[in-house]
Amino acid sequence: MIRVNKKVEYGVLALLYLNEQESKSASVREMAANCAVPEALLSKVMQSIKNVGYVSAVYGNQGGYKLAKSIAEINLLDLTQTLDGPIQVAECLDPDNGDCPARLSCKIIDPMHVLNQKIIELFQATSVQQLAVKSDPLVEGKAAQV
Numbered sequence: 001m002i003r004v005n006k007k008v009e010y011g012v013l014a015l016l017y018l019n020e021q022e023s024k025s026a027s028v029r030e031m032a033a034n035c036a037v038p039e040a041l042l043s044k045v046m047q048s049i050k051n052v053g054y055v056s057a058v059y060g061n062q063g064g065y066k067l068a069k070s071i072a073e074i075n076l077l078d079l080t081q082t083l084d085g086p087i088q089v090a091e092c093l094d095p096d097n098g099d100c101p102a103r104l105s106c107k108i109i110d111p112m113h114v115l116n117q118k119i120i121e122l123f124q125a126t127s128v129q130q131l132a133v134k135s136d137p138l139v140e141g142k143a144a145q146v
Contacts, residue, residue: 002119007083008076010037011045015074015128019056027064045083052082071087076131077123087123089116 013035018026028046032039045130046065049055054066080087092100100106 002089005078005084007041007045007048008080009043010035011079011083012048012076012128012131014039014042014046014065015049015054015071015079016065016132018065019071019129019132021066023066024060025062025064025066030064036095048083052078054079056084071128071132074128075124076126076128077120079128080123087116087120089119 003024014031014037016033017031026034028039028043031037032042035042046055050057050065054067054069054074055065056062058066077087088094090109092106092109093113093116
């Protein structure tokens, strides 16, 4: 089964929440409560996305995080790679995995590579902002062309 990791889901939810706050900061506790996600994991997610410059930390009594980059500029591919590593729909696509004995004669490795590339292109063409749209965000814009 292919699915987006919880860290990526929580990252998207947190970025969308911060976007709603406009220029105000929000604590991890506040975001976790409002997004109904575990505070401990969200804290790790926020640290990771702070390290790549999507959010900035605000220190002091009213501290927390606030957006440092527009959610329209943050694509799902970059967020996924930051929080979960590279996208790979099959284990054999991992260049470090040489365990498959059929790798050299595999009949599906090329189609799986094509599928993997299409998913990467879709994630790259999808901004976090598009994920906030109540209708189907992938029907509009570049994402629909993939």
